[in-house]
Amino acid sequence: MSQGIELVVLDMAGTTVHDGGLVEQAFDGALEDAGMRTGTSEHQRARRYVWETMGQSKIEVFDALFPGEPDRARRANAVFECCYDDLVAHGCEPISGAEKAMSSLRDDGVRVCLTTGFARGTRDRLLERLGWRDLADLVVGPEEAGRGRPYPDMIHTAARNFGVVDPRRVAVAGDTGYDVLAGTRSGASVIAGVLTGAHDARTLTEHGATHVLESVADLPAIVRA
Template identity: 85%
Template sequence: MGGGIELVVLDMAGTTVRDDGLVEQSFDSALDAAGVRAGTAEHQRAQRYVWETMGQSKGEVFDALFPGEPDRARRANAVFERRYDELMAHSCEPIDGAEKAMSSLRDAGVRVCLTTGFARGTRDRLLERLGWRELVDLVVGVEDAGRGRPHPDMIQTAARHFGVVDPRRVAVAGDTGYDVLAGVRSGASVVAGVLTGAHDARALTERGATHVLESVADLPAVVQD
Protein backbone atom coordinates (compact mmCIF):
# COMPACT_ATOMS: atom_id res chain seq x y z
CA MET A 1 0.00 0.00 0.00
CA GLY A 2 1.42 3.29 -1.10
CA GLY A 3 1.77 6.69 0.47
CA GLY A 4 3.05 5.04 3.61
CA ILE A 5 -0.50 4.26 4.78
CA GLU A 6 -0.27 2.10 7.88
CA LEU A 7 -3.81 2.33 9.24
CA VAL A 8 -7.25 2.52 7.66
CA VAL A 9 -10.15 3.67 9.86
CA LEU A 10 -13.62 2.80 8.61
CA ASP A 11 -17.11 3.73 9.78
CA MET A 12 -19.61 0.91 10.23
CA ALA A 13 -23.28 1.63 9.36
CA GLY A 14 -23.55 2.92 5.81
CA THR A 15 -19.86 2.43 5.06
CA THR A 16 -18.97 -1.20 5.74
CA VAL A 17 -22.42 -2.38 6.89
CA ARG A 18 -25.53 -1.98 4.74
CA ASP A 19 -27.90 0.42 6.49
CA ASP A 20 -31.09 0.30 4.35
CA GLY A 21 -32.69 2.96 6.53
CA LEU A 22 -32.38 0.99 9.77
CA VAL A 23 -30.76 3.87 11.63
CA GLU A 24 -33.45 6.33 10.57
CA GLN A 25 -36.22 3.86 11.43
CA SER A 26 -34.68 3.38 14.86
CA PHE A 27 -34.47 7.12 15.41
CA ASP A 28 -38.15 7.47 14.47
CA SER A 29 -39.08 4.85 17.08
CA ALA A 30 -36.98 6.66 19.68
CA LEU A 31 -38.54 10.03 18.87
CA ASP A 32 -42.02 8.55 19.14
CA ALA A 33 -41.18 7.03 22.52
CA ALA A 34 -39.90 10.44 23.63
CA GLY A 35 -43.22 12.04 22.73
CA VAL A 36 -42.14 13.65 19.48
CA ARG A 37 -45.06 12.82 17.21
CA ALA A 38 -44.75 12.20 13.48
CA GLY A 39 -46.08 15.02 11.32
CA THR A 40 -45.37 17.76 13.85
CA ALA A 41 -42.93 20.61 13.33
CA GLU A 42 -40.91 19.30 16.27
CA HIS A 43 -40.61 15.91 14.59
CA GLN A 44 -39.51 17.49 11.31
CA ARG A 45 -36.85 19.54 13.09
CA ALA A 46 -35.62 16.47 14.94
CA GLN A 47 -35.46 14.39 11.76
CA ARG A 48 -33.49 17.14 10.03
CA TYR A 49 -31.05 17.31 12.92
CA VAL A 50 -30.66 13.53 12.93
CA TRP A 51 -29.88 13.54 9.20
CA GLU A 52 -27.42 16.41 9.50
CA THR A 53 -25.56 14.72 12.35
CA MET A 54 -25.43 11.20 10.94
CA GLY A 55 -22.16 9.68 12.10
CA GLN A 56 -22.26 11.34 15.51
CA SER A 57 -22.64 9.38 18.74
CA LYS A 58 -26.31 8.50 19.11
CA GLY A 59 -26.24 9.41 22.79
CA GLU A 60 -24.88 12.85 21.93
CA VAL A 61 -27.62 13.33 19.34
CA PHE A 62 -30.36 12.68 21.89
CA ASP A 63 -28.63 14.93 24.44
CA ALA A 64 -28.74 17.73 21.85
CA LEU A 65 -32.36 17.04 20.91
CA PHE A 66 -33.50 17.11 24.54
CA PRO A 67 -31.23 19.63 26.29
CA GLY A 68 -31.68 19.78 30.02
CA GLU A 69 -33.68 16.53 29.97
CA PRO A 70 -31.08 13.81 30.56
CA ASP A 71 -33.64 11.17 31.56
CA ARG A 72 -35.66 11.75 28.39
CA ALA A 73 -32.48 11.60 26.30
CA ARG A 74 -31.39 8.34 27.96
CA ARG A 75 -34.80 6.75 27.46
CA ALA A 76 -34.80 7.75 23.78
CA ASN A 77 -31.32 6.32 23.32
CA ALA A 78 -32.35 3.06 24.98
CA VAL A 79 -35.34 2.76 22.61
CA PHE A 80 -33.06 3.51 19.66
CA GLU A 81 -30.64 0.74 20.62
CA ARG A 82 -33.42 -1.78 21.27
CA ARG A 83 -35.16 -1.02 17.96
CA TYR A 84 -31.92 -1.13 16.00
CA ASP A 85 -31.08 -4.50 17.53
CA GLU A 86 -34.51 -5.81 16.51
CA LEU A 87 -34.14 -4.59 12.93
CA MET A 88 -30.54 -5.74 12.70
CA ALA A 89 -31.53 -9.27 13.66
CA HIS A 90 -33.45 -9.52 10.39
CA SER A 91 -31.24 -7.34 8.18
CA CYS A 92 -27.51 -7.36 8.85
CA GLU A 93 -25.44 -7.46 5.68
CA PRO A 94 -22.04 -6.09 4.70
CA ILE A 95 -21.69 -3.53 1.94
CA ASP A 96 -20.80 -5.34 -1.29
CA GLY A 97 -17.03 -5.69 -1.47
CA ALA A 98 -16.41 -4.42 2.07
CA GLU A 99 -15.12 -7.69 3.46
CA LYS A 100 -12.84 -8.21 0.47
CA ALA A 101 -11.51 -4.66 0.81
CA MET A 102 -10.72 -5.10 4.49
CA SER A 103 -9.06 -8.45 3.88
CA SER A 104 -6.92 -7.10 1.03
CA LEU A 105 -5.79 -4.15 3.15
CA ARG A 106 -4.75 -6.43 5.99
CA ASP A 107 -3.03 -8.82 3.59
CA ALA A 108 -0.95 -5.86 2.42
CA GLY A 109 0.11 -5.11 5.98
CA VAL A 110 -2.30 -2.26 6.68
CA ARG A 111 -4.13 -2.25 10.00
CA VAL A 112 -7.92 -1.97 9.77
CA CYS A 113 -10.01 -0.33 12.48
CA LEU A 114 -13.79 0.08 12.59
CA THR A 115 -15.32 3.07 14.38
CA THR A 116 -18.94 3.66 15.32
CA GLY A 117 -21.30 5.95 17.16
CA PHE A 118 -23.26 2.95 18.43
CA ALA A 119 -23.12 2.05 22.10
CA ARG A 120 -20.82 -0.82 23.03
CA GLY A 121 -23.59 -3.43 23.34
CA THR A 122 -25.08 -2.64 19.93
CA ARG A 123 -21.65 -2.55 18.34
CA ASP A 124 -20.67 -5.92 19.80
CA ARG A 125 -23.90 -7.61 18.69
CA LEU A 126 -23.44 -6.21 15.20
CA LEU A 127 -19.90 -7.59 15.00
CA GLU A 128 -21.05 -11.01 16.20
CA ARG A 129 -23.86 -11.23 13.67
CA LEU A 130 -21.53 -10.24 10.87
CA GLY A 131 -18.80 -12.59 12.07
CA TRP A 132 -16.21 -9.82 11.87
CA ARG A 133 -14.29 -10.40 15.09
CA GLU A 134 -11.34 -11.84 13.19
CA LEU A 135 -11.74 -9.66 10.09
CA VAL A 136 -10.49 -6.41 11.63
CA ASP A 137 -7.64 -5.44 13.93
CA LEU A 138 -9.54 -3.09 16.23
CA VAL A 139 -12.98 -1.58 16.90
CA VAL A 140 -13.27 1.82 18.60
CA GLY A 141 -16.43 3.42 19.95
CA VAL A 142 -17.18 6.65 21.74
CA GLU A 143 -16.77 4.97 25.14
CA ASP A 144 -13.21 4.08 24.17
CA ALA A 145 -12.23 7.49 22.82
CA GLY A 146 -14.07 10.02 24.97
CA ARG A 147 -15.78 12.01 22.20
CA GLY A 148 -17.57 10.98 19.03
CA ARG A 149 -17.58 12.51 15.57
CA PRO A 150 -17.04 15.15 14.28
CA HIS A 151 -14.19 15.13 16.80
CA PRO A 152 -11.17 13.10 15.65
CA ASP A 153 -10.83 11.22 18.95
CA MET A 154 -11.79 7.74 17.69
CA ILE A 155 -9.31 7.98 14.81
CA GLN A 156 -6.57 9.26 17.10
CA THR A 157 -7.31 6.50 19.63
CA ALA A 158 -6.82 3.91 16.89
CA ALA A 159 -3.58 5.55 15.76
CA ARG A 160 -2.19 5.57 19.30
CA HIS A 161 -3.19 1.92 19.76
CA PHE A 162 -1.01 0.92 16.80
CA GLY A 163 1.77 3.43 17.42
CA VAL A 164 1.07 5.42 14.27
CA VAL A 165 2.59 8.79 15.12
CA ASP A 166 2.25 10.56 11.76
CA PRO A 167 -1.45 11.14 10.92
CA ARG A 168 -0.53 11.26 7.23
CA ARG A 169 -0.05 7.52 7.45
CA VAL A 170 -3.76 7.11 8.20
CA ALA A 171 -6.65 6.76 5.73
CA VAL A 172 -10.26 7.34 6.80
CA ALA A 173 -13.52 6.42 5.06
CA GLY A 174 -17.14 7.11 5.95
CA ASP A 175 -20.54 7.86 4.48
CA THR A 176 -21.39 11.05 6.39
CA GLY A 177 -20.14 14.60 6.58
CA TYR A 178 -19.24 14.03 10.23
CA ASP A 179 -17.10 11.03 9.27
CA VAL A 180 -15.27 13.20 6.78
CA LEU A 181 -14.88 16.13 9.15
CA ALA A 182 -13.44 13.87 11.83
CA GLY A 183 -10.95 12.54 9.28
CA VAL A 184 -9.93 16.03 8.20
CA ARG A 185 -9.46 17.13 11.82
CA SER A 186 -7.33 14.05 12.51
CA GLY A 187 -4.84 15.07 9.83
CA ALA A 188 -5.30 11.86 7.81
CA SER A 189 -3.85 12.10 4.31
CA VAL A 190 -6.76 10.18 2.76
CA VAL A 191 -10.28 11.11 3.82
CA ALA A 192 -12.70 9.27 1.57
CA GLY A 193 -16.44 9.79 1.50
CA VAL A 194 -18.45 6.83 0.23
CA LEU A 195 -21.84 6.98 -1.48
CA THR A 196 -23.44 3.93 0.16
CA GLY A 197 -24.94 5.70 3.15
CA ALA A 198 -26.49 8.88 4.46
CA HIS A 199 -24.90 11.76 2.58
CA ASP A 200 -24.33 12.61 -1.07
CA ALA A 201 -21.16 13.66 -2.89
CA ARG A 202 -21.81 17.37 -2.35
CA ALA A 203 -22.17 17.01 1.41
CA LEU A 204 -19.04 14.88 1.61
CA THR A 205 -17.00 17.25 -0.55
CA GLU A 206 -18.14 20.29 1.42
CA ARG A 207 -16.79 18.71 4.59
CA GLY A 208 -13.38 18.23 2.97
CA ALA A 209 -13.28 14.73 1.50
CA THR A 210 -10.09 14.10 -0.47
CA HIS A 211 -11.90 11.40 -2.45
CA VAL A 212 -15.53 10.49 -3.10
CA LEU A 213 -15.96 6.77 -3.83
CA GLU A 214 -18.88 4.66 -4.92
CA SER A 215 -18.17 2.36 -1.99
CA VAL A 216 -15.50 1.23 0.44
CA ALA A 217 -14.69 -1.52 -2.06
CA ASP A 218 -12.81 1.15 -4.02
CA LEU A 219 -10.63 2.24 -1.10
CA PRO A 220 -7.71 -0.20 -1.51
CA ALA A 221 -7.02 1.20 -4.98
CA VAL A 222 -6.83 4.71 -3.53
CA VAL A 223 -4.15 3.87 -0.98
CA GLN A 224 -2.25 1.49 -3.26
CA ASP A 225 0.88 2.39 -5.25
Protein backbone atom coordinates in the same frame (compact mmCIF):
# COMPACT_ATOMS: atom_id res chain seq x y z
CA MET B 1 1.20 3.17 -1.25
CA SER B 2 -0.44 6.59 -0.71
CA GLN B 3 1.74 8.47 1.84
CA GLY B 4 2.82 5.05 3.18
CA ILE B 5 -0.58 4.36 4.76
CA GLU B 6 -0.26 2.20 7.88
CA LEU B 7 -3.80 2.43 9.26
CA VAL B 8 -7.25 2.57 7.68
CA VAL B 9 -10.17 3.70 9.85
CA LEU B 10 -13.61 2.73 8.55
CA ASP B 11 -17.10 3.70 9.67
CA MET B 12 -19.62 0.87 10.04
CA ALA B 13 -23.30 1.63 9.20
CA GLY B 14 -23.54 2.97 5.66
CA THR B 15 -19.85 2.45 4.91
CA THR B 16 -19.03 -1.19 5.56
CA VAL B 17 -22.50 -2.32 6.67
CA HIS B 18 -25.65 -1.92 4.57
CA ASP B 19 -28.66 -1.51 6.84
CA GLY B 20 -31.27 -0.19 4.42
CA GLY B 21 -32.13 2.86 6.51
CA LEU B 22 -32.44 0.92 9.76
CA VAL B 23 -30.62 3.65 11.71
CA GLU B 24 -33.24 6.18 10.65
CA GLN B 25 -36.05 3.77 11.49
CA ALA B 26 -34.59 3.20 14.95
CA PHE B 27 -34.34 6.97 15.48
CA ASP B 28 -38.01 7.30 14.50
CA GLY B 29 -38.93 4.71 17.11
CA ALA B 30 -36.96 6.57 19.76
CA LEU B 31 -38.45 9.95 18.82
CA GLU B 32 -41.97 8.54 18.94
CA ASP B 33 -41.33 7.02 22.35
CA ALA B 34 -40.04 10.42 23.49
CA GLY B 35 -43.37 11.99 22.56
CA MET B 36 -42.59 13.41 19.12
CA ARG B 37 -45.51 12.44 16.88
CA THR B 38 -44.69 11.70 13.25
CA GLY B 39 -45.69 14.56 10.96
CA THR B 40 -45.43 17.33 13.54
CA SER B 41 -43.03 20.22 13.02
CA GLU B 42 -41.15 19.14 16.15
CA HIS B 43 -40.61 15.67 14.71
CA GLN B 44 -39.55 17.07 11.34
CA ARG B 45 -36.96 19.35 12.95
CA ALA B 46 -35.62 16.45 15.02
CA ARG B 47 -35.51 14.18 11.96
CA ARG B 48 -33.60 16.86 10.02
CA TYR B 49 -31.08 17.18 12.84
CA VAL B 50 -30.64 13.40 12.97
CA TRP B 51 -29.93 13.34 9.24
CA GLU B 52 -27.47 16.25 9.43
CA THR B 53 -25.55 14.63 12.29
CA MET B 54 -25.39 11.09 10.93
CA GLY B 55 -22.12 9.58 12.13
CA GLN B 56 -22.19 11.31 15.50
CA SER B 57 -22.44 9.42 18.79
CA LYS B 58 -26.11 8.59 19.26
CA ILE B 59 -26.30 9.69 22.90
CA GLU B 60 -24.79 13.04 21.90
CA VAL B 61 -27.55 13.43 19.28
CA PHE B 62 -30.25 12.81 21.88
CA ASP B 63 -28.54 15.14 24.36
CA ALA B 64 -28.73 17.87 21.71
CA LEU B 65 -32.36 17.09 20.88
CA PHE B 66 -33.38 17.18 24.56
CA PRO B 67 -31.15 19.86 26.14
CA GLY B 68 -31.36 19.96 29.91
CA GLU B 69 -33.28 16.66 29.97
CA PRO B 70 -30.61 14.00 30.51
CA ASP B 71 -33.09 11.35 31.65
CA ARG B 72 -35.20 11.83 28.52
CA ALA B 73 -32.06 11.67 26.35
CA ARG B 74 -30.87 8.46 28.02
CA ARG B 75 -34.32 6.90 27.65
CA ALA B 76 -34.41 7.83 23.96
CA ASN B 77 -30.94 6.39 23.43
CA ALA B 78 -31.95 3.13 25.14
CA VAL B 79 -35.06 2.88 22.95
CA PHE B 80 -32.96 3.60 19.86
CA GLU B 81 -30.56 0.77 20.73
CA CYS B 82 -33.42 -1.64 21.39
CA CYS B 83 -35.14 -0.72 18.10
CA TYR B 84 -31.92 -1.03 16.15
CA ASP B 85 -31.13 -4.41 17.68
CA ASP B 86 -34.57 -5.69 16.68
CA LEU B 87 -34.25 -4.33 13.15
CA VAL B 88 -30.75 -5.62 12.38
CA ALA B 89 -31.79 -9.09 13.53
CA HIS B 90 -33.93 -9.20 10.37
CA GLY B 91 -32.01 -7.05 7.90
CA CYS B 92 -28.29 -6.36 8.07
CA GLU B 93 -25.56 -7.31 5.64
CA PRO B 94 -22.09 -6.18 4.56
CA ILE B 95 -21.68 -3.59 1.85
CA SER B 96 -20.72 -5.49 -1.30
CA GLY B 97 -16.93 -5.79 -1.40
CA ALA B 98 -16.38 -4.46 2.13
CA GLU B 99 -15.13 -7.72 3.62
CA LYS B 100 -12.80 -8.29 0.68
CA ALA B 101 -11.47 -4.73 0.96
CA MET B 102 -10.68 -5.12 4.66
CA SER B 103 -9.02 -8.50 4.17
CA SER B 104 -7.01 -7.16 1.23
CA LEU B 105 -5.74 -4.19 3.22
CA ARG B 106 -4.69 -6.43 6.09
CA ASP B 107 -2.94 -8.77 3.66
CA ASP B 108 -0.94 -5.73 2.53
CA GLY B 109 0.15 -5.11 6.12
CA VAL B 110 -2.25 -2.20 6.71
CA ARG B 111 -4.05 -2.15 10.05
CA VAL B 112 -7.85 -1.86 9.83
CA CYS B 113 -10.01 -0.26 12.51
CA LEU B 114 -13.82 -0.08 12.50
CA THR B 115 -15.45 2.89 14.21
CA THR B 116 -19.07 3.62 15.10
CA GLY B 117 -21.30 5.97 17.02
CA PHE B 118 -23.22 3.01 18.46
CA ALA B 119 -22.91 2.12 22.12
CA ARG B 120 -20.64 -0.83 22.89
CA GLY B 121 -23.47 -3.33 23.39
CA THR B 122 -25.18 -2.50 20.10
CA ARG B 123 -21.85 -2.52 18.27
CA ASP B 124 -20.86 -5.91 19.68
CA ARG B 125 -24.19 -7.49 18.75
CA LEU B 126 -23.87 -6.10 15.23
CA LEU B 127 -20.37 -7.55 14.85
CA GLU B 128 -21.62 -10.89 16.12
CA ARG B 129 -24.49 -11.02 13.65
CA LEU B 130 -22.15 -10.15 10.78
CA GLY B 131 -19.52 -12.66 11.90
CA TRP B 132 -16.95 -9.87 11.98
CA ARG B 133 -15.28 -10.53 15.32
CA ASP B 134 -11.93 -11.21 13.65
CA LEU B 135 -12.32 -9.23 10.42
CA ALA B 136 -10.73 -5.99 11.68
CA ASP B 137 -7.69 -5.41 13.89
CA LEU B 138 -9.61 -3.08 16.22
CA VAL B 139 -13.08 -1.66 16.85
CA VAL B 140 -13.45 1.73 18.53
CA GLY B 141 -16.48 3.68 19.72
CA PRO B 142 -17.03 6.83 21.76
CA GLU B 143 -16.83 4.83 24.99
CA GLU B 144 -13.22 3.93 24.25
CA ALA B 145 -12.21 7.24 22.69
CA GLY B 146 -14.00 9.74 24.92
CA ARG B 147 -15.83 11.61 22.17
CA GLY B 148 -17.51 10.57 18.96
CA ARG B 149 -17.56 12.25 15.57
CA PRO B 150 -17.12 14.95 14.35
CA TYR B 151 -14.23 14.96 16.81
CA PRO B 152 -11.20 12.96 15.67
CA ASP B 153 -10.83 11.09 18.97
CA MET B 154 -11.74 7.64 17.62
CA ILE B 155 -9.19 7.99 14.83
CA HIS B 156 -6.51 9.18 17.24
CA THR B 157 -7.33 6.32 19.62
CA ALA B 158 -6.81 3.81 16.82
CA ALA B 159 -3.55 5.46 15.76
CA ARG B 160 -2.19 5.38 19.31
CA ASN B 161 -3.17 1.75 19.67
CA PHE B 162 -0.96 0.82 16.71
CA GLY B 163 1.81 3.32 17.36
CA VAL B 164 1.06 5.38 14.25
CA VAL B 165 2.56 8.76 15.09
CA ASP B 166 2.24 10.57 11.75
CA PRO B 167 -1.45 11.22 10.90
CA ARG B 168 -0.52 11.30 7.22
CA ARG B 169 -0.05 7.53 7.51
CA VAL B 170 -3.80 7.19 8.19
CA ALA B 171 -6.68 6.81 5.74
CA VAL B 172 -10.30 7.36 6.80
CA ALA B 173 -13.51 6.37 5.04
CA GLY B 174 -17.14 7.08 5.87
CA ASP B 175 -20.54 7.85 4.37
CA THR B 176 -21.40 11.02 6.30
CA GLY B 177 -20.15 14.57 6.52
CA TYR B 178 -19.23 13.99 10.15
CA ASP B 179 -17.12 10.95 9.21
CA VAL B 180 -15.26 13.13 6.74
CA LEU B 181 -14.95 16.08 9.13
CA ALA B 182 -13.46 13.81 11.80
CA GLY B 183 -10.94 12.61 9.23
CA THR B 184 -10.05 16.17 8.27
CA ARG B 185 -9.54 17.15 11.90
CA SER B 186 -7.38 14.08 12.51
CA GLY B 187 -4.84 15.13 9.87
CA ALA B 188 -5.31 11.95 7.81
CA SER B 189 -3.94 12.19 4.27
CA VAL B 190 -6.69 10.11 2.68
CA ILE B 191 -10.28 11.03 3.63
CA ALA B 192 -12.68 9.06 1.47
CA GLY B 193 -16.38 9.72 1.39
CA VAL B 194 -18.42 6.76 0.13
CA LEU B 195 -21.80 6.94 -1.59
CA THR B 196 -23.40 3.87 -0.01
CA GLY B 197 -24.91 5.64 2.99
CA ALA B 198 -26.46 8.82 4.30
CA HIS B 199 -24.86 11.74 2.45
CA ASP B 200 -24.24 12.69 -1.16
CA ALA B 201 -21.04 13.64 -2.97
CA ARG B 202 -21.58 17.37 -2.50
CA THR B 203 -21.99 17.04 1.29
CA LEU B 204 -18.95 14.79 1.56
CA THR B 205 -16.81 17.15 -0.52
CA GLU B 206 -17.97 20.21 1.44
CA HIS B 207 -16.82 18.53 4.66
CA GLY B 208 -13.34 17.91 3.25
CA ALA B 209 -13.26 14.56 1.45
CA THR B 210 -10.07 14.05 -0.57
CA HIS B 211 -11.82 11.31 -2.54
CA VAL B 212 -15.46 10.41 -3.20
CA LEU B 213 -15.91 6.71 -3.94
CA GLU B 214 -18.85 4.63 -5.07
CA SER B 215 -18.05 2.13 -2.31
CA VAL B 216 -15.47 1.18 0.30
CA ALA B 217 -14.59 -1.62 -2.10
CA ASP B 218 -12.68 1.03 -4.10
CA LEU B 219 -10.55 2.12 -1.13
CA PRO B 220 -7.66 -0.38 -1.40
CA ALA B 221 -6.73 1.00 -4.82
CA ILE B 222 -6.54 4.52 -3.35
CA VAL B 223 -4.42 3.35 -0.41
CA ARG B 224 -2.04 1.54 -2.74
CA ALA B 225 -1.71 4.45 -5.21
